[in-house]
Amino acid sequence: MSSTIETTSAVQALKERFYDIDALGAASAMMDWDQQCFMPHGAAEARSHHTSILGRMHHEAIVADETGRLIEEAANAVVPESEEAALVRVAKRSYDLATKVPASLVAEKLRLAAIGHEVWVKARKDNDFKAFAPTLEKMIEICRQEAEHLGYEDHIYDALLDQYEEGAKKTDVEAMFGTVRKPLVDLVKDIKADGRDIDNAFLTGDWPEEKQRAFTENIVTAIGFDFERGRQDTAPHPFCTGWSVTDVRLTTRFQPLLNSAVFGSLHEAGHGMYEQGSPLAWDRTPIAGGVSLGIHESQSRFWENIVGRSREFWVCFYPELQKTFPALSGVPLDDFHRAVNKVEPSLIRVEADEVTYNLHILIRFEIECALLEGSLGVHDLPEAWNAKYADYLGVTPPSDALGCMQDVHWSAGLVGYFPTYSMGNLLSYQFLAKMTDEIGDQRALWAKGEFGLTLRWLQENVYSQGKRYTPPDLVQRVTGKPMGADDYLAGITAKYRAIYGM
């Protein structure tokens, strides 16, 4: 009896501590959301002060000795394998990640990231890689130091990757790309050589914003995003954020290319439903919400690509889309379905289709490993980048702006982040395969607008687990095997061979 009380009170004290940390995080997250959706232009400087102060307070609250003490006391009190043990484990991971790196290095990285962003924006605009190179070199060096502080067993890259995808290693990523590279490159070549021509010009048009807004809200509601516990606004670069399982915010954008809002909304709603599916009882605690970037991306990709780009989805929604946008009234369903799945090797990652996307990531992964190891010098980056684009995608960037300077990540110090996008792509198909094993092919239901069983399976197996298990544990528990490429390759090959009539 007394041991239960001790357990309860030690864990409760830790929870209370993290409720405070969570409130500071929530405040920062809301300020960031507001900045991207609503903030008047003139407020940028004041906002930067507010977020930097709140960020500092958040960091101070995590690294405080008191937090370490509460974690230790709770760790001694919990039953192994219990929900509470998971809470302590995740709290300890936050504490460790925040305390292992000296505050001076954290501050130096933040400073360099702020400056680096400006430098990158200008260098990209001027297509002047030389102007960006010194900053990137410094950032790579800081990331190296950061990795040494964080520690690793096998490879320096592991320390950085683990921040974004707990438990993942460079060898896992290599194995992943080792399996998918050739089949993907071959599939792209086959499509080019033998696939039918697909026209997608009709997707670009003058689509009224209010109609795009209403249509995306409809489909996002239909798949199961709960507007009682969330909303959708507009932002220049769509994202999903939130500060409670009961308050999840999506954003989308309205462009001449209809894909942007439609699939962007489905993508963000995938992230959003994952967050909304976390148990209410865990709200504001360390184990609430999505467990990693890779698992998160598996859900955004699942709803965007597997559901949203399926023929069945449009059997259900295409009539409504045509009614909303009469310019599509002459376009048959199959033409529309093929158009939104058109494969086309291109220069820009964020515009890439489902098949070529992972090749863009592979290039970035190989390059950031080489930069970290020192086997590639920053000044040779453009050449290495262009060679890989020619090799894997058959395209050559006409400029570094459209080549190795296209992404924001490295200037922000996000090294080791890119592979999580590909993990998400693989895992979306791995979850689909297991779901199909267990409850059968759901596509006929999608064609009737019924997404409940699909969502329920994901909810029960993935969303309701929050951060209780590490990402590799979760994948093993749900699919009975570690992350692999088989389901992805089988799924994507079948899908695109059918679409291209091969």
Next chain:
Amino acid sequence: MSSTIETTSAVQALKERFYDIDALGAASAMMDWDQQCFMPHGAAEARSHHTSILGRMHHEAIVADETGRLIEEAANAVVPESEEAALVRVAKRSYDLATKVPASLVAEKLRLAAIGHEVWVKARKDNDFKAFAPTLEKMIEICRQEAEHLGYEDHIYDALLDQYEEGAKKTDVEAMFGTVRKPLVDLVKDIKADGRDIDNAFLTGDWPEEKQRAFTENIVTAIGFDFERGRQDTAPHPFCTGWSVTDVRLTTRFQPLLNSAVFGSLHEAGHGMYEQGSPLAWDRTPIAGGVSLGIHESQSRFWENIVGRSREFWVCFYPELQKTFPALSGVPLDDFHRAVNKVEPSLIRVEADEVTYNLHILIRFEIECALLEGSLGVHDLPEAWNAKYADYLGVTPPSDALGCMQDVHWSAGLVGYFPTYSMGNLLSYQFLAKMTDEIGDQRALWAKGEFGLTLRWLQENVYSQGKRYTPPDLVQRVTGKPMGADDYLAGITAKYRAIYGM
């Protein structure tokens, strides 16, 4: 030289402390704004946790010994009468107000206010004053204790009033109402007896929201609210908030009565322009922004009533309003101008016109003084309320719901707050009189849509002073005399005699 450095560093350290406090306040303010404008329904509980934690952190940061120490050090370092001395004075006032009342009493008041709000909502709905009375009795007792801790020289009411209007005393408020009561009551009687009939039925209609939004944004921009440093959204109960001189948020609402959005937006923009006019260099420091509720209300009332309800304002904007809402095309300008100035003794304060408004406040002031002193028992409140409404306004509430339970203030523990509304009304005319003395009658310019000189005078004399001077000092400096009723009575009598053709 060394003394300058000491001054600078002590004040700088105090500023840094208050930047932290400000960031926590900004976070709470944004969460409150979001809750009223955008928050999904399901998020209410999580939000209450977040705001209560951030509120606690804000309070802890103010009352911390470190804050007291920094104030003391800065106080010893500054030159009397300087801007820095003002900063220290205002910081000390925050610290004193927050530390004088024991934390346990603050917590008790917050708890009672939360419960009291629910009790009040239900009792008002059920028209059951007896159900509300015990809670109100407790709240009055807590306010008495609070006042004792805050301290006062002459009357217990002074301690409460000072929280909202620094330096104001019960005797000032009595003098104010002593001067205005009879003239206002007489003016209302004269209007009823001798004034022309005014029809305002045409103001109620089916006004499309988007058109109301666009029109209010136009007029608010025209008078000088800067949308580069602010925005306007919708909320059920309009308010103005903000967290930087560069980020001021207005809200409005769209109703069948056109007045609601038009004059509500002008009112909130008055508050907003005052906040936007605070010096950029003082942003996020204790002396930034409006100095008191009374001075703030003088600005909202100035732009709403003196400018917005002037005939000249509508000479400028009525053609646009008629184009926006064709239902008004048959209504002559003079009829419209009279309609938006119609005087009608009524039961409800928030719907009251400019002439009767102060009588509503007078009643509340007399009653809350009597409740505090104990000369009126809570159980006799309805009777006292109804007698005063009959006496001052010639109307008798048919129920307590439409009588003494109509306002949220007392259930929330806001005792001593009401007089600031009337101070604002008086001061708006007092500032107008001085402005007219100095730069001449501005109304001909308003008729041409030129509000720049008016705004500039207020900006230079009031807005740019932030909280540098106490409210009584500011009034004296700007108008050359203490707050009084002469300008108000002269202005309002002339205006309404003209409108009513008397």
